[in-house]
Amino acid sequence: MLQVKRAVIVFVSFSLLCGLVYPLGITAIAQILFPYQSRGSLLISGNQCIGSELIGQMFTSPKYFHGRPSATDPAYNAGGSAGSNLGPSSAQLLEQVKERIAEMRRENGLSPATPVPADMVLASASGLDPHISMRSAMLQVRRVAGERGLPEAEVELLLRHYVETPLLRMWGQERVNVLRLNMALDTRGNNHTIN
């Protein structure tokens, strides 16, 4: 009985310490030291939140770079992250991928035999992947430039500006943040018309 009573006291004490003091303390420190990051790296335009730079968005318009397929329902549902969990021998997966490949080729004017980068046709783990590979972005440059009436070289230059590199060149992959790139394109487009 002694151990039971003691166990209750220990449990309550550590619940308060680890369950309230610790997370609320970290929250307070985080809000002071890293206000932008701790609130979700939100991109605000005027009064409206456009999204988070860390969370991918659905892009369908040809004038935007497109992100990866998302298995959430609906796509890029940042309130319910999920992968497809389809296995490598799944016929359902192969059907989906065939359709995506055909669409990717059609949209970007690729020949029917061109292999397509994997990240553009296979769904991400979270359904919210904000990035695509450099190769996938390059494949879309011609389409985006054409739609916006910009020289391809200019779009490519902008794209290269938004490449993120691995940590110390060894941990992680080279990648492009689709939302940030598209926002930059929009801003640039506006400047263009003003000039």
Added chain:
Amino acid sequence: MIITDLIPVLVLPCVLTVLAIFLGEYMAKVFNGERTLLTPLLNSPEQFLYKIFGVNKNDEMSWKTYSWAFIVFNIIGIVALFLLQILQGFLPFNPQKLGPVHWDIALNTAISFVTNTNWQAYSGEQTMSYLTQMMGLTVQNFLSAAVGIAPAIALIRGFARKETSTLGNFWVDLTRSIIYILLPLTLIWSLVFVSQGVVQTLHPQIDALTLEGQKQIISVGPVASQEAIKQLGTNGGGFFNANSSHPFENPTPLTDFMAVLGLLLIPAALPFTFGAMLKNRRQGWAIYASMLMLFIIGVGLIIGTEVQGNPLLEKIGVMGGVNMEGKEVRCGIINSVLFAQSTTATSCGAVNSMHDSLMPLSGLILIFNIAIGEVIFGGVGTGLISMLAYAVLTMFIAGLMIGRTPEFIGKKLESFEMVMSIIIILSPALLLLVLSSIAISTQAGLSSLNNMGSHGLSEILYAYASTAGNNGSAFGGLNAGTLFYTLTTSLAMLVGRFSTVIPALAIAGFLATKKIVPAGIATFPTTGVLFIVMLVSVVVIVGALTFFPVLTLGPFIEHLQIFAGKAF
């Protein structure tokens, strides 16, 4: 693949080893009650806690009292976490107004988090209020890790002490684990996480209007504080459904590195604690080397199988057949499988890629890692415990070979220790095989499958390996939220946990009473290469003999079918 892709694979073990040595030595001091770097800062809070608990830190416990305290503490944890989930609708810190969790999911989750499994039959952002995440799940992330470390320390004392009946004080070991080890480390980790973009807020979800004018709801929450202990305590239960693949849990390569390092750190440090407390550091190194060897073999194999790609995808036009399904671009193939190997070698269970979508042989390696009983570093505490059980078995075999009574680190091993070690080694295997057999022969078991063909069998095997081994990662396609799976996996988690810890404490209790036999000329040395090779071989052979048949029917057949061009 280019050779620079392999740099992380070399860097990680080096960084890990250096940090593990320091942490291991530090932990030995902490549990010996010696003065450490943090003593000036933490001594008064520690004494204050003992006063509240009514604990005299010099009160020693027998193995039975120690086990009793462990059991009682776990039961209280399960009941409290269950009630918290049921009642969350009436409690504060619930901006999304989430209702009570269904009873069987709540029970499953309570057992899962208390046993350090963190198997998740629910989707975090859609089920659990902020209060449940903090006061329930985060708390158990700390406590389940601490109550894993405590029995490991008791077991070490069993080897180190002689002719005594006591193993230390459970409450003291628990308290020291939390305030000297877990809290300081989580403080560092959570701040690094926040700096990179892991969210830490009590605000409700965010309504965004995307660039194309669509509504997007973005879940946030007190994530970083939970993420830190989730990794460091080898818990693995994500704040979000997508776990460490979610950009708010793991936004950058730096957080990915810290996540992998964090989940390996304490389990890797414990062998050094073992060596330091025994005052036989070479012995600690031998255990660590065995674990590292198994780890590196696994990494090599899994990179080999995953980099090969999927020929079915290549045939329909995917460049190189690269298997990016269920992986994030910022992680890519190498860092995804490195994470997968680390999370299954330890009993963490966090994932930065969807294991269900990995290539079949990668999945096979992961199931094997878990099924051999969390010994490749393993869970915090339980990893060392299980590896020492294998070491006892190894020395028994060595004893038979050289015709002497088996002994290990100066302690004679008798039938009691052997029986207990075998319970530790075989009970997860038994659970896995029996429960999987039930699942594949009933409609209730089969109706949860997401994939057909032999991949379906792998989903079931993974579920029971993961829960019996207290890992918690999943082939996530399997619908684990049905009554059949919540109840059977709950059973697996409970038995898996207690059948590791209680026999270990019993061994510790028996060993502590024994004399220490000085090493003689005929003593089999347990610090050399021969011992390491034998230990690794015993682990691999026991695992292979137990699981080879069923792994052949699951992942191995799927592999052959894929390369023969078949899909299901």
